[in-house]
Amino acid sequence: MELDEQIVSLCQRGRQDGFARLLLTYQERVYRRAYSFVHNRDDALDLTQDVFMKVIRTIGSFTPGRPLWPWLQRITTNAALNFLRDRPALLSLDGAENLPEPAGGEDPLEAAVTAWTSQQLSQALANLPPLLRMAVVLRHHEGLSYEEVAQAMEVPLGTVKTYLFRARKALRLELSREV
Amino acid sequence: MEFTCDDALLQMYAEGLLGSVERSILAEHVKTCPRCRARVAAYKGLLWDLAQPDPEPEPLPPELDALSDRLMVAWAEEQAPKTWQKASLTWTRDVPVVDLALGAVGKVGHSLPRLGAAGLTSLARRLLRRGGGGR
Numbered sequence: 027m028e029l030d031e032q033i034v035s036l037c038q039r040g041r042q043d044g045f046a047r048l049l050l051t052y053q054e055r056v057y058r059r060a061y062s063f064v065h066n067r068d069d070a071l072d073l074t075q076d077v078f079m080k081v082i083r084t085i086g087s088f089t090p091g092r093p094l095w096p097w098l099q100r101i102t103t104n105a106a107l108n109f110l111r112d113r114p115a116l117l118s119l120d121g122a123e124n125l126p127e128p129a130g131g132e133d134p135l136e137a138a139v140t141a142w143t144s145q146q147l148s149q150a151l152a153n154l155p156p157l158l159r160m161a162v163v164l165r166h167h168e169g170l171s172y173e174e175v176a177q178a179m180e181v182p183l184g185t186v187k188t189y190l191f192r193a194r195k196a197l198r199l200e201l202s203r204e205v
Numbered sequence: 206m207e208f209t210c211d212d213a214l215l216q217m218y219a220e221g222l223l224g225s226v227e228r229s230i231l232a233e234h235v236k237t238c239p240r241c242r243a244r245v246a247a248y249k250g251l252l253w254d255l256a257q258p259d260p261e262p263e264p265l266p267p268e269l270d271a272l273s274d275r276l277m278v279a280w281a282e283e284q285a286p287k288t289w290q291k292a293s294l295t296w297t298r299d300v301p302v303v304d305l306a307l308g309a310v311g312k313v314g315h316s317l318p319r320l321g322a323a324g325l326t327s328l329a330r331r332l333l334r335r336g337g338g339g340r
Contacts, residue, residue: 040284042277042280042281042284045276045277045280046277049273049276049277053269053272053273054265054269057265057266057269058262058263061263067263067266071266071268071269071272074269074272075272075275075276078276078279079276079279082276082279082280082283083283142250142254144254144257144259144260144261145261147251147254147255148259162255166252166255166256167255167256169256187213190216191212191213191216194216194248194251194252195212195216197251198244198247198248198251201247201251202247
C-alpha cells in the first residue's frame with residue numbers, strides 16, 4: 027500500500043521514475059491476468075499495452091491512498107471484455123458441459139476425479155469459452171465475490187452464476203474424462 | 206435422481222454458499238448418493254486447485270521488455286505538454302530564456318533520461334524474475 031502511494035504520488039507529479047516503478051511492480055501481473063483471459067501471448071501483450079496506455083492517460087485523476095491493483099484489474103478486465111466481444115464463440119462450450127458423467131460412482135471414482143494435474147487443469151481452462159473462463163478467473167484466481175464478478179463483467183448476478191455453473195461443470199467433466 | 210442431485214446445488218454446497226437448511230439436506234443426501242459424493246469431491250478439489258497459484262506459469266514473453274520501453278516513451282510524451290506549460294509559467298517570473306530552453310529540451314527531448322528509466326525497468330524486472338514471481 028505504501029508502495030502504491032509512492033507510485034501514485036510520483037506519477038501524479040509527472041515523474042518518470044514513478045511510472046517506471048509502476049511498470050516494474052505491475053506489468054507482469056497485468057500481463058498474466060490478461061493472458062489468463064485470452065490465452066494467447068500476442069493478444070495478452072496487446073492488452074497489456076492498452077491497459078498501461080489507459081493508465082498513462084488517467085492516473086492523474088486516480089484517488090491517492092487507494093490500492094492500485096483493483097483499479098488495474100478493472101482496466102484489464104474491461105480491455106479484455108472489449109477485445110473478446112469482437113470474437114465469436116464467447117459462450118459456446120461445443121457440448122463440453124453435455125459430456126456424459128464418468129462411469130462408476132463408488133468411492134474409487136471419488137478419489138480418481140480429484141487426481142488431475144495442474145497442466146490438465148490449465149488446459150481445461152484454456153478450452154473454456156472466453157467469457158466463462160473470465161468468470162472463473164475473476165472468481166477463483168482473483169477471489170472476487172459473485173457480485174464483484176458481475177460488476178467487473180458488467181452482467182447481472184444471475185448471469186455470473188450461470189457462467190460459473192456451466193464453466194465448473196465443463197471443467198469437472200473434462201478433467202474426469204482425462205483421469 | 207432427486208432434486209438434490211442438481212449440479213448447480215452441488216457446486217454451491219461444495220463452495221459453502223448454501224443456507225443452513227439446504228446444507229443439511231444436501232449433506233444427508235450426499236451420504237447416501239455415491240454419484241453426488243463423487244461430484245462434490247470433484248468440485249471441492251476443483252475449487253481448491255483453481256484458487257492455487259499456477260505452479261508452472263507460462264514463461265513471460267521477451268517482448269515485455271520492449272513494451273516497457275515503448276510505454277516509458279509514451280509516458281514521456283504524455284508528460285511533455287505539461288512540462289512546457291510549467292516551463293512557460295516559470296519563465297514569466299525569473300528564469301532566463303536560455304535556461305528555460307535547455308530545461309525544456311532536457312525534459313521533453315530527453316533521450317538519456319528516457320532510456321535510462323526504461324533500462325532500469327528492464328534490469329529490475331530481470332532481477333525480480335530471478336527471485337520468482339506469482340500470479
